Each structure stands twice: as C-alpha cells, then as structure tokens.
Amino acid sequence: xxxxxxxxxxxxxxxxxxxxxxxxxxxxxxxxxxxxxxxxxxxxxxxxxxxxxxxxxxxxxxxxxxxxxxxxxxxxxxxxxxxxxxxxxxxxxxxxxxxxxxxxxxxxxxxxxxxxxxxxxxxxxxxxxxxxxxxxxxxxxxxxxxxxxxxxxxxxxxxxxxxxxxxxxx
Amino acid sequence: xxxxxxxxxxxxxxxxxxxxxxxxxxxxxxxxxxxxxxxxxxxxxxxxxxxxxxxxxxxxxxxxxxxxxxxxxxxxxxxxxxxxxxxxxxxxxxxxxxxxxxxxxxxxxxxxxxxxxxxxx
Numbered sequence: 673x674x675x676x677x678x679x680x681x682x683x684x685x686x687x688x689x690x691x692x693x694x695x696x697x698x699x700x701x702x703x704x705x706x707x708x709x710x711x712x713x714x715x716x717x718x719x720x721x722x723x724x725x726x727x728x729x730x731x732x733x734x735x736x737x738x739x740x741x742x743x744x745x746x747x748x749x750x751x752x753x754x755x756x757x758x759x760x761x762x763x764x765x766x767x768x769x770x771x772x773x774x775x776x777x778x779x780x781x782x783x784x785x786x787x788x789x790x791x792x793x794x795x796x797x798x799x800x801x802x803x804x805x806x807x808x809x810x811x812x813x814x815x816x817x818x819x820x821x822x823x824x825x826x827x828x829x830x831x832x833x834x835x836x837x838x839x840x841x842x
Numbered sequence: 843x844x845x846x847x848x849x850x851x852x853x854x855x856x857x858x859x860x861x862x863x864x865x866x867x868x869x870x871x872x873x874x875x876x877x878x879x880x881x882x883x884x885x886x887x888x889x890x891x892x893x894x895x896x897x898x899x900x901x902x903x904x905x906x907x908x909x910x911x912x913x914x915x916x917x918x919x920x921x922x923x924x925x926x927x928x929x930x931x932x933x934x935x936x937x938x939x940x941x942x943x944x945x946x947x948x949x950x951x952x953x954x955x956x957x958x959x960x961x962x963x
Contacts, residue, residue, distance in 0.1 A: 772846070775844065775846035776844060776846050776847055776850070777843060777844045777847055779843050779844075779847045780843075780844065780846055780847035780850050783847070783850050783851060783854065784850070787854060801942055801945065806938040806940065806947065806949060808865055809865055809866060809938070811861055811865065812857075812858040812859070812861040812862035812865060813858075813862075815854055815857055815858040815861065816854075816855065816858040816862075818854065819851055819854040819855055819858065822854075823851065826847075
C-alpha cells in the first residue's frame, strides 16, 4: 500500500517538474531561430530509467498537455510540434532502452531521443506549416543540434537518476 | 559514456555533415524561376531577370517580395521576427526564402518538381 502511494507521489513530482521545465522553456525568448534545448526531456528520460516506458510516456504526454494549458498554446501549431516531438522521442528512447540498454548508457539513449524528437518535429512542421521539400534542408541542422542537446541532457539525466536513487533509496 | 554512445555521437555528427553537403544538391537546383507559394498553394511564378515587386498575401498580411537585377529578396513582412527579411538575396544559384509565420515560401531555381522533366514514348 505504501509502495503504491509512494510511487504515485513520485510520479506526480516528476510530472510537475517536467511541466515546469517545459513551460519555462516555452517562455524563453526565441534567440537562435526556434532552437530549444529540450530540457524537459531530462525528466522523461529519468522516468524511463526509474519506472519504465509507460510511466515515461505518461510524464511526457502530461507535460505537453499541462504545459500547453499553462502557456495558453493548447491546440496551436507549437503544441502539435511539442506533441509530435515528445511522442517520437519517447518511442525512440523506449525502444533504445529496451533493446540497447547493455550497450548504450543514459547518454546514448538521450541522443536517440533528441534526434527523433527533432525528426518528429520536422515532419510535423512539414505537414502543418510548410509543405515544401525545402524543409529537408533543415535536417542536418536538426541532427547536429540534437547531438549537442542529447549529450547535455544525457549527462544531466545521469546526475538526476543517481541523485533520485540516493534520495529515495530505490 | 560507453563506446556505443561515442559511436552514436560520431555517427550523428558525420550524418549531419554528409547531409549538409549532399541535401542542397538535391533540393536546390539553380535556375532563374522564382516560385512563390502562400499557405502551401502556388501563388505565382516569375522570372528572376525581370524587375518587379510582388505582394504576397498570407494569414498575417502582405509579404513584399522584391525581384531586382537578377536577385530576389523579401523587402518587408508583417511577421514578428523578420527572419525572412534577414535571409538575404537569392540569385540564379537558387535557394529558399521562407516566412513561417506568414506561410510564404519563395523558391528560386529550375522548374518546379511537380512538372514533368521529360516525356518518353
């Protein structure tokens, strides 16, 4: 019984944290195009390692919905971009975690997530905003930025996971 | 960081580099046709060699495209960031000017890919 309550509380904390990061990130001024570091994914990645795929998907979908309500962007293209990015990142990280856990560390799985986040977003941008083959020109830029953000988020997630395990004695 | 992580990271950077070199060759081909689309619909086709100003309507207002002396550039735009205005000029080597907020895409290059390249019987 306590186990279930504890689990629920921790999931709620993770979701709240992810939502806050997601919302604050959405409020950042757009500096370099529409590039964003995707820091909220650190929480999704942590949940994946600590609890599993279903829970991580729940946290990701939850933060996209709650975050869009907080910023007032629910249903807008920005929301759909976050949604497609989040879902593809989660699918990629889930499979990488399931089949490649022995080879890849948190950092590798974070890289998979970042790349597929950007590819999912680019695909959605193509569908929604500009149906033009020129969108493909952004692909190398997206992959390169994903390599950078994936690396940083992976390192951050490793610290987070270690700390979370220590604090909660999981 | 494991060896597989490092390999993945290297592979990503290499892929990005290769795509960066190769993609433009497939997507952009030089030419002197200026193709303007608004909200994913073709708005008009113009020659790069004839000076003219095109007012392209979009959801936010009119994006002003200037075609002058063999170059094309966005002169003004109703969007907030004005990134399209700062994208510079295109010449016969081809390329794209895009205003995402106003959904305007200007492409300079050869004939559009939805036309036939050749017909054989």
